[in-house]
Amino acid sequence: MITFSEAITYIERATQGIRYPEQPPMLYEPMAYLLSLKGKKVRPALALLSCNLFREKVDDAIPIALAWEIFHNFTLMHDDVMDRADIRRGQPSVHKKWNENTAILSGDAMLILAYKYLAKSPVRHQRELLDLFSATAAEICEGQAYDMLFESRLDVKEEEYLHMIRLKTAVMLGAALKSGAITGGAPEKDKDLLYAFGLNLGIAFQIQDDMLDVYGDPSVFGKKIGGDILSNKKTYLLVNALNTKEESEKATLLRWLQAGGHPQEEKIAAITALYDRLLLKEKAHGKMEYYYRKAVRQLAQVNVPAGRKDVLLNLAQKLMNRNS
Amino acid sequence: MITFSEAITYIERATQGIRYPEQPPMLYEPMAYLLSLKGKKVRPALALLSCNLFREKVDDAIPIALAWEIFHNFTLMHDDVMDRADIRRGQPSVHKKWNENTAILSGDAMLILAYKYLAKSPVRHQRELLDLFSATAAEICEGQAYDMLFESRLDVKEEEYLHMIRLKTAVMLGAALKSGAITGGAPEKDKDLLYAFGLNLGIAFQIQDDMLDVYGDPSVFGKKIGGDILSNKKTYLLVNALNTKEESEKATLLRWLQAGGHPQEEKIAAITALYDRLLLKEKAHGKMEYYYRKAVRQLAQVNVPAGRKDVLLNLAQKLMNRNS
Numbered sequence: 001m002i003t004f005s006e007a008i009t010y011i012e013r014a015t016q017g018i019r020y021p022e023q024p025p026m027l028y029e030p031m032a033y034l035l036s037l038k039g040k041k042v043r044p045a046l047a048l049l050s051c052n053l054f055r056e057k058v059d060d061a062i063p064i065a066l067a068w069e070i071f072h073n074f075t076l077m078h079d080d081v082m083d084r085a086d087i088r089r090g091q092p093s094v095h096k097k098w099n100e101n102t103a104i105l106s107g108d109a110m111l112i113l114a115y116k117y118l119a120k121s122p123v124r125h126q127r128e129l130l131d132l133f134s135a136t137a138a139e140i141c142e143g144q145a146y147d148m149l150f151e152s153r154l155d156v157k158e159e160e161y162l163h164m165i166r167l168k169t170a171v172m173l174g175a176a177l178k179s180g181a182i183t184g185g186a187p188e189k190d191k192d193l194l195y196a197f198g199l200n201l202g203i204a205f206q207i208q209d210d211m212l213d214v215y216g217d218p219s220v221f222g223k224k225i226g227g228d229i230l231s232n233k234k235t236y237l238l239v240n241a242l243n244t245k246e247e248s249e250k251a252t253l254l255r256w257l258q259a260g261g262h263p264q265e266e267k268i269a270a271i272t273a274l275y276d277r278l279l280l281k282e283k284a285h286g287k288m289e290y291y292y293r294k295a296v297r298q299l300a301q302v303n304v305p306a307g308r309k310d311v312l313l314n315l316a317q318k319l320m321n322r323n324s
Numbered sequence: 325m326i327t328f329s330e331a332i333t334y335i336e337r338a339t340q341g342i343r344y345p346e347q348p349p350m351l352y353e354p355m356a357y358l359l360s361l362k363g364k365k366v367r368p369a370l371a372l373l374s375c376n377l378f379r380e381k382v383d384d385a386i387p388i389a390l391a392w393e394i395f396h397n398f399t400l401m402h403d404d405v406m407d408r409a410d411i412r413r414g415q416p417s418v419h420k421k422w423n424e425n426t427a428i429l430s431g432d433a434m435l436i437l438a439y440k441y442l443a444k445s446p447v448r449h450q451r452e453l454l455d456l457f458s459a460t461a462a463e464i465c466e467g468q469a470y471d472m473l474f475e476s477r478l479d480v481k482e483e484e485y486l487h488m489i490r491l492k493t494a495v496m497l498g499a500a501l502k503s504g505a506i507t508g509g510a511p512e513k514d515k516d517l518l519y520a521f522g523l524n525l526g527i528a529f530q531i532q533d534d535m536l537d538v539y540g541d542p543s544v545f546g547k548k549i550g551g552d553i554l555s556n557k558k559t560y561l562l563v564n565a566l567n568t569k570e571e572s573e574k575a576t577l578l579r580w581l582q583a584g585g586h587p588q589e590e591k592i593a594a595i596t597a598l599y600d601r602l603l604l605k606e607k608a609h610g611k612m613e614y615y616y617r618k619a620v621r622q623l624a625q626v627n628v629p630a631g632r633k634d635v636l637l638n639l640a641q642k643l644m645n646r647n648s
Binding site for chain 1 (some may be wrong): 470
């Protein structure tokens with residue numbers, strides 16, 4: 001059995017082994033740049049660890065694991081253009097370091113590269129992996145579409161928000177785990193359980209991400225605290241605050257969302273205080289726990305000895321206790 | 325055997341049969357819009373006709389034919405964003421009718437949709453089709469990259485230009501024909517000959533496209549004559565004009581490329597006259613004929629009765645004699 005850090009080593013070696021054509025550089029340098037930035041590599045690791053539940057050798061899972069990592073980075077490259085996000089993993093995003101056209105086109109080529117890696121999977125799994133990959137990729141685009149549509153809305157319901165993060169973030173974790181199980185030769189039921197484990201873990205993960213933006217420890221949180229607040233980003237906290245029945249709090253919130261000219265710290269402090277008064281940290285924490293426990297129950301049902309599943313359980317715990 | 329117009333009917337029926345999810349509309353309406361605009365549908369038709377050389381029933385070629393058509397429209401959606409081209413097939417392009425983010429994201433989802441259709445191909449051909457499709461798609465991105473890089477260069481060589489159009493335009497015709505042959509169960513040699521036929525036909529097609537922009541009949545040419553001249557687009561004609569050894573003509577040309585404030589008609593007339601003096605219409609026509617004849621010779625070698633190939637030969641002739 002392999003450990004999480006061994007899985008990461010496999011992924012890093014495989015990522016470094018990607019041979020990009022030299023020409024034209026505007027197409028391939030941005031891919032190499034983005035993939036070289038320090039990312040968590042959770043998705044490809046999940047694929048390898050899931051495969052490893054069912055067989056010792058994880059080589060067959062490496063192509064699809066790389067496909068997920070490349071695909072994930074493709075979404076970052078295009079999302080950063082669409083969201084006008086100039087920093088990615090502490091470095092200039094591709095459209096800032098190069099330009100928007102380069103980010104669009106290099107991103108397209110990166111999506112195609114993901115399929116090239118998928119196609120290196122064993123032939124016997126190819127159709128199943130291809131269908132899962134394309135279905136998931138389409139859902140992730142839908143999630144990004146909802147996320148953008150929500151920018152101009154003040155009436156997003158909690159349920160709509162949860163549907164959006166399910167599509168944008170959670171399905172990729174579920175599908176990465178399922179794809180690993182496919183290459184490991186798992187039975188249908190276990191594939192579906194691992195998908196559900198990843199899906200619920202992904203929802204918990206995103207709610208926690210929303211919390212870290214407000215309540216994270218500034219000394220360890222990679223980004224500036226309150227970034228989502230400053231950009232009026234629809235997070236689990238903001239969506240719930242907007243749906244409060246306390247009219248005066250809602251009015252205060254709406255004033256802050258439209259306000260300009262205040263010092264940034266003032267807006268962050270005011271909205272954080274409002275979240276505190278509405279007990280939204282507690283609500284978010286409860287929701288996160290709900291999805292996390294659901295995920296753990298699904299993992300528990302996967303039909304392999306409990307000891308084999310510890311690595312995934314520990315990883316899930318680690319993701320839930322992260323500071324950044 | 326099916327005729328060209330029967331092939332088009334198959335494609336149109338299949339295109340109309342695409343069922344897009346209803347939600348979110350910003351993702352799926354642009355796809356339906358672009359695919360509904362009147363296009364030539366040459367690429368999917370080539371796939372069906374190529375399959376039909378080797379077997380009567382072309383059903384097995386329909387998924388990959390649709391994949392090419394969807395992929396081609398994806399490239400149009402993204403290229404129009406990158407090229408700031410506001411009109412497509414006489415209608416507003418997607419980023420004008422909606423906005424840039426919508427065109428980026430809907431385009432991404434369209435590329436994924438192309439792979440979904442590819443995956444409906446018979447399993448026995450799937451790996452071969454997947455490899456051909458991804459390799460071709462990556463080359464097309466490379467072609468678009470070169471096309472954009474050439475915008476800021478005045479020293480593009482004829483050879484570089486031909487390499488660019490090979491990647492951007494010609495490989496898709498070759499690959500569409502080859503993919504049809506694959507689903508038709510053709511031997512390797514015939515697959516390669518059909519690829520070469522399409523590749524050379526595609527180069528001839530693009531050189532002709534460049535000529536039509538200048539020398540087309542305004543009453544039948546769909547676009548405004550001289551559009552490429554006004555935008556300083558690197559065409560076969562402009563690249564050759566820039567490489568002229570006649571220094572005074574080159575100086576005249578460079579002045580026009582940098583000039584502003586002149587009436588559009590004046591610039592078009594001046595550059596057309598310069599092309600005429602350098603005999604570039606004749607040169608382009610000769611080059612086009614060269615690639616066209618090469619294409620025809622390769623088709624002639626495909627090992628099926630000559631009568632079966634007439635439909636492709638006629639189509640190639642028609643493409644070379646088009647006015648728009």
